[in-house]
Amino acid sequence: MPATLLSMAGISGEYPMIGVDLTQAVNPNRAFMQYDQTQAMMKGNEVVILKPNTEPQGYVYDKSAEKLTETALPENLKKEALAHALLGSYLYKNQLYKLPKEVK
DSSP, X not given: XXXXXXXXXXXXXXXXXXXXXXXXSOOOOEEEEEETTEEEEEETTEEEEEOTTSOOXXXXXXXXXXXXXXXXXXXXXXXXXXXXXXXXXXXXXXXXXXXXXXXX
C-alpha cells in the first residue's frame, strides 16, 4: 500500500519497503491480509493463514463461490508466508531498513 500512496501523491524515488504500485499495470499475483495477530498470504488461488502458536493452515480460494477450502499446501509456500510476516520486524531489529549507500 505505501508504494501506491506515494505514487498517488506524485512522489517517486527509491525507498526501503516492499510492495507494488497498484496504479501501474502490474499483477504481482499475490496479496497479504492481516487482522490482529492473524496474517495470510494468497498466491494465485492458494492461501496460507498464520496464527500465533499454531501450524500454518493451507486453503484454496474459489473466487466464483467466494469460499476457502482447507487443503495441504507445499512447505515452501508456508515458509514464504512466514518470511513475509516476519520481514518487517527482522529488518527493523537489525537496522536493515535503509537504502544502501551509493558507491562513488
